[in-house]
Amino acid sequence: MNKRFYIIFTVILVIYFILKYLSGFYIDFEWFRQNNGLSVFWVLFMTKFNVQAMFGTIFIVLFLLNFLMIRILGGKGRFFAENFLDRINIPAIGSSRKLLLLIVTAVVIFTGFVMGGGASAFWKEYLMFKNSVPFTGFPADPVFGRDPGFYVFSLPFYKFLYGWFMSTLVIITIFTVLLHVLNGAIQKTVRGVDLSPFSRAHISIMLAMMVILYGLSYQLAAYELLFSQIGKFYGAGYTAVNANLLAYRAAEVISFIAGALLIFNVFKRSFKLPVIVMLTLIPVYFILGVIYPALQQRFIVVPNELGKETPYIQNNINFTRLAYGIDRVEEIPFANKRELTYADILKNRETLESVRLWDWRPLKQTYKQLQELKQYYYFNDVDVDRYVINGKKIAVNLSARELTIENLGVNSQTWQNQHLIYTHGYGLVMSRVDRITSEGLPVLIIKDIPPV
Structure with a gap:
């Protein structure tokens, strides 16, 4: 070259x-x-x-x-x-x-x-x-x-x-x-x-x-x-x-x-x-x-973790409050001397029916225990929405019943099952946000397989 x-x-x-x-x-x-x-x-x-x-x-x-x-x-x-x-x-x-x-x-x-x-x-x-x-x-x-x-x-x-x-x-x-x-x-x-x-x-x-x-x-x-x-x-x-x-x-x-x-x-x-x-x-x-x-x-x-870390935890709290402006929040007492009566509750019934009694985290676990029904179903999240039911708009919690193919048995992990049969979830669970049964459970509006 x-x-x-x-x-x-x-x-x-x-x-x-x-x-x-x-x-x-x-x-x-x-x-x-x-x-x-x-x-x-x-x-x-x-x-x-x-x-x-x-x-x-x-x-x-x-x-x-x-x-x-x-x-x-x-x-x-x-x-x-x-x-x-x-x-x-x-x-x-x-x-x-x-x-x-x-x-x-x-x-x-x-x-x-x-x-x-x-x-x-x-x-x-x-x-x-x-x-x-x-x-x-x-x-x-x-x-x-x-x-x-x-x-x-x-x-x-x-x-x-x-x-x-x-x-x-x-x-x-x-x-x-x-x-x-x-x-x-x-x-x-x-x-x-x-x-x-x-x-x-x-x-x-x-x-x-x-x-x-x-x-x-x-x-x-x-x-x-x-x-x-x-x-x-x-x-x-x-x-x-x-x-x-x-x-x-x-x-x-x-x-x-x-x-x-x-x-x-x-x-x-x-x-x-x-x-x-x-x-x-x-x-x-x-x-x-x-x-x-x-x-x-x-x-x-x-x-002695608490004793050693207390001043540094306080620094963390102080600067977090400062960064988010929480230190400038002024607390003002709300002096409401009016007593709530049963007539007030009846008058504002529609508003009170939208007050959520259920936190989504424990509700998700409750859905899991009551409504997964099969080992390959699971609830990923719980949402809040409003639907017209029997002519009346009410607030509800709901969660789709989704599929997790990994939970199928080892013998069921076939190509046919994974690509033709177990391809999607089935139905959903819905309950009212403002109701609790006598056993402390949600009042289910939609449940089971097939959904009812």
Whole structure:
């Protein structure tokens, strides 16, 4: 294969992706245009475009910085007599170094496009962060003292930033190791794997950045505790505040110390130190993040759950009332001194007949016990409606008798039964909402099979 083949293949591939993108663009454009929403379309389009361009550029710059470091500084620390690239030559491309440059250029552009495209999926988080405003009139949260607007507008964007930059560091680190291998700075010898001093320092810095960034993620995890579901209620409870939060702070500090040790390894240039640090962090994170909070919950909270959780439950109640505006509801006594008489009941008989005496949940169970009749029938729900019966409109409860084929016996699970015989439910049950028999049962208007 010659250069012409590679050029034609690349052009076809580029045209394919362009046409695929334009087809999606045209469909979205027409949909919004038909619904008089072009202004919304252009806001979404420009936001996604800007986010993709911005983060794609950031990825490419970070990638190229690492590549240039290897190109410029990699040779200074190389201690191998023979370079891996010097032994490669592909006539259709040219020299191995030219091949490497072409491959790196193609990879960095494609990966930058993909990483930018992945970031554009978080356009909503970006817009919310960009246009964030404080929750005026609302108190700060009782754990961190943050405005509620931070958790609605800013925290989702910070979580996206962490995930994106961590993915970027992992990808660039993998390519960094690969480039060092291609550059001859990492080789397998009879003694094992040998790294040049520069490659050790470079990889140590990349690992340090990942560990420090991972440590920062514990700050985001701490904010996420306000959405915790560890205990019996939603929100930060005793374990979240007194165990998880403490563990996250400790893990954050440990991550920074580990990152500093990896940076120190730039000067020591040891292969063992990064390995020891990374292997030590895994059990430490597990103990702090999982075991310690579980022990706190089991042996401190559970024996005295009400006493430990009361202040946090009160926080939950207060902020729930505040969020729904219930705290602004004013209770006003209704002073009705008029006594109800039998004449009043007779006068308003039609109204009283619409007053429901049956709650749908126990009524559903009653229907189930009295009227399912067959093991493959069931009542899914109970509805309330009004029908004209004997010339009078009355309120009723009713439920359709539906079929659950799974409850047929094993020997009855045949194709004929499943597709030709047991295909639908049978009838319904109806009862008055305002009547109860002497046995405490509903007064059934429609019942049994066939319905009567």
